[in-house]
Amino acid sequence: xxETKICVIGLGYxxxxxARLFSTKYPTVGFDMSQARVDALMSGHDATLEVADDLLQDxxxxxxxxxxxKLEDIKDCNFYVVAVPTPVDNDNNPDLTPLVGASTTxxxxxxxxxxxxxxxxxxxxxxxxxxxxxxxxxxxLKMNVDFYGGxxxxxxxxxxxxHTVEHIKKVTxxxxxxxxxxxxxxxxxxxxxxxHLAPTIKVAEAAKVIENSQxxxxxxxxxxLSKIFNKxxxxxxxxxxxxxxxxxxxxxxxxLVGGHCxxxxxxxxxxxxxxxxxxxxxxxxxRRMNDGMGEYVATETIKLMLKKGIQVLNSDILILGFTFKxxxxxxxxxxxIDIYKALKEYNLNITVYDPWANPAIVKHEYGIEVVNELxxxxxxxxxxxVAHKKFEGxxxxxxxxxxxxxxxxxxxxxxxxxxxxx
Numbered sequence: 001x002x003e004t005k006i007c008v009i010g011l012g013y014x015x016x017x018x019a020r021l022f023s024t025k026y027p028t029v030g031f032d033m034s035q036a037r038v039d040a041l042m043s044g045h046d047a048t049l050e051v052a053d054d055l056l057q058d059x060x061x062x063x064x065x066x067x068x069x070k071l072e073d074i075k076d077c078n079f080y081v082v083a084v085p086t087p088v089d090n091d092n093n094p095d096l097t098p099l100v101g102a103s104t105t106x107x108x109x110x111x112x113x114x115x116x117x118x119x120x121x122x123x124x125x126x127x128x129x130x131x132x133x134x135x136x137x138x139x140x141l142k143m144n145v146d147f148y149g150g151x152x153x154x155x156x157x158x159x160x161x162x163h164t165v166e167h168i169k170k171v172t173x174x175x176x177x178x179x180x181x182x183x184x185x186x187x188x189x190x191x192x193x194x195x196h197l198a199p200t201i202k203v204a205e206a207a208k209v210i211e212n213s214q215x216x217x218x219x220x221x222x223x224x225l226s227k228i229f230n231k232x233x234x235x236x237x238x239x240x241x242x243x244x245x246x247x248x249x250x251x252x253x254x255x256l257v258g259g260h261c262x263x264x265x266x267x268x269x270x271x272x273x274x275x276x277x278x279x280x281x282x283x284x285x286x287r288r289m290n291d292g293m294g295e296y297v298a299t300e301t302i303k304l305m306l307k308k309g310i311q312v313l314n315s316d317i318l319i320l321g322f323t324f325k326x327x328x329x330x331x332x333x334x335x336x337i338d339i340y341k342a343l344k345e346y347n348l349n350i351t352v353y354d355p356w357a358n359p360a361i362v363k364h365e366y367g368i369e370v371v372n373e374l375x376x377x378x379x380x381x382x383x384x385x386v387a388h389k390k391f392e393g394x395x396x397x398x399x400x401x402x403x404x405x406x407x408x409x410x411x412x413x414x415x416x417x418x419x420x421x422x
Contacts, residue, residue: 002113004186007031007077009102011041011067013260013330014119014154015083017050017165021190022081023065030067031074031105041067047358049329050158075109079186080116082106082131083154085260087333092267092287094123096130103131107138110147115174117150117183121265123209123272124202127151128175149175150183151201153208158259159328169193173204209272212265213283218252219262220286223293226254226422230300236422237411254422255409256297256335256385257290258324263333294338297409297422301381302346304405304419310380315348318379318399321386322354322362322370326410329356336385337366351375355390374399381405387412 004026008019011032019030032038040047044057059065068074084098099120106116116135118127132143141147155168170191174180180197188195198204226236236254243249257263266283273280305312324334336352343350352362352370362370378401384391387410396406397417406413408421 002078003027004079005029005077006079006081006186007074007109008081008083009074009105010082010084010098010120011037012083012085013048013050013158014156015081016041016046016048017156018081018083018119018154020051020055020059020065021166023059023063025190026079026186028063028065029074029077030065032067032069033101035069038067038069047329048158050156071105071109075111077109078111078114080106080110080114081119081152082116083119085332086120086122086264086268087260088264088267094268094271096122096126099126099131100134103134104138107135110135110139110141112141112146115148115150115179115183117152119152119154121153121208121212121261121268122205123268124205125272127201127205132175144175148179149201150179151204152183152187153204153211158330159325166190166192170195171198171204171207172196173198173201175201209265209269212262213269213286215252216257216262216266216290217282217286218250219255219257220289222252222254223257223289223422227296230420253411254293256293256324256338258333258335259330260324260332263290263324263335291335291338293422294335295342297383297385297407298339298342300420301343301383301405301407304407305381308403308405308419310403310405312346312348315380316377317343317348317350318382319350319352320354320382320384320391320394320396321388322352322357323386323388326387327356327389329358331357331362331365337368339383339385340368351377351379354386354388356388379404381407383407383409384413385409 006022006026006028008015009031011030019028022028045053046056082102084102087095089095132149143149150173152172157163170187172184172187172195174183184195184197229236244251266287270280270283322336323331353374354370355372357370359370379399380401382396405419406417408418411421
C-alpha cells in the first residue's frame with residue numbers, strides 16, 4: 001500500500017487535535033470551509049484552545065502540517081477523515097447537512113484505493129447508507145471496489161487537558177476486514193491509549209451513540225433524585241456521598257446536560273430506534289428530564305427570592321458561567337441559555353459573566369450579551385451555573401446585596417452561603 005497521506009476534514013474541537021496528532025507521524029493536511037479558521041490556525045493559534053499554541057506551531061514548522069480551504073491541496077491525500085458536527089434541528093431531529101457536505105467534498109477528491117473514515121457521531125447505518133452513497137455519486141467510484149470506508153467515533157472531551165485524544169482508547173472499524181485492520185493500524189500508531197477494532201462499521205457507530213446516551217440517562221436519574229430530595233428537605237450531595245461508599249455505586253452528579261455530545265446523541269439513537277418501529281421510552285424520558293433542568297433552576301431561584309421577600313420584578317440577577325462545561329470556551333448547546341430564557345419571563349435584569357466565552361459568538365448564536373469582566377454593581381441573586389476554575393476564590397457575597405439568593409448548580413460554593421442547589 002502506498003504511503004499514507006492524511007486529510008482531516010473539519011478543524012473544530014475534534015478534527016484539529018486529531019490532525020495535529022496525525023501530523024507527528026504522517027503527512028497531514030487539515031481542511032475547513034472557513035477561511036478565517038484556516039488563517040488563524042496557520043498563524044499558530046487555536047481559538048478553541050484544544051491545541052496549545054506551541055504544539056500547533058511545532059506541527060506547522062517541524063512536521064509540515066498545513067490547513068487549507070482549497071480542494072486542490074487535498075487531492076493527493078489517500079486517507080480522508082471526516083470530523084464535522086452532527087447537530088439536531090429545532091425539533092431535535094438529526095441534521096446530517098454537515099456530513100452530506102463533507103461527503104460531497106470527499107467525493108470531489110477521492111481516488112481509487114483511497115480510504116474515507118468518519119468520526120462524526122451518528123446512529124448506526126449513517127456511514128454506509130447516507131454518507132458513502134454521496135461519495136459514490138460525486139466521485140463515480142464504488143465502495144469496496146474503488147475505495148474503502150471506515151468509522152472511528154471521536155472521543156474528544158473539550159477542555160480536558162488530561163484525557164487528550166492520544167490518551168483515550170479509540171474504536172475503529174472498516175468496510176472490509178482487511179481495511180479495518182489498516183485503519184486500526186493507522187490510528188494505533190498515534191493513539192498511545194490503544195485501539196479496539198470493532199467487527200463492523202455499524203457496531204462502531206452504535207458503540208459511540210450509546211456511550212453518551214448512557215451518561216445522559218444516568219445524569220437524568222440523579223437530576224430527578226435532586227428534585228425529589230429538594231421537596232423532602234434533604235441535601236442531594238449528602239445522599240450521593242453516602243451512597244457512594246458502596247463499591248459499585250456510580251458517581252454521577254445532578255446538573256445541566258448540554259454540549260455537542262451528551263445533549264445531542266440520545267436523539268440520534270432515538271431517531272434510529274423509531275425507524276425500526278421501536279419507541280425508546282427511557283432514552284427520551286432522560287432527555288426530557290435533562291432538557292428541563294435549566295427552567296427548573298430558574299424557577300427554584302425565583303421561589304427562593306419570593307420566600308425571602310425580595311422584589312422579583314426588575315431585580316438584578318448574576319449568572320456565573322455560560323459555556324456548556326467548565327474551563328473551555330465551547331458554548332454549543334449550552335443549557336445555561338435555558339436558565340436565562342426562563343428568568344427573562346419574569347422581567348429581570350440579567351448579567352451573564354463568563355471569562356471563557358466569546359461574547360461575539362454568544363451574541364451570534366444566542367442573541368444575548370455575555371461579559372468577560374464583572375460589572376461593578378450588586379445583585380439580588382446569583383446563579384453559579386458553570387464551575388470554571390477562574391471562579392475559585394471569587395467573593396460571591398461581595399457581589400450581592402444584603403438580602404439576596406445564591407443558587408449553586410454545580411455544588412462548588414460554600415454551603416453556608418448557598419440558599420439552594422441541585
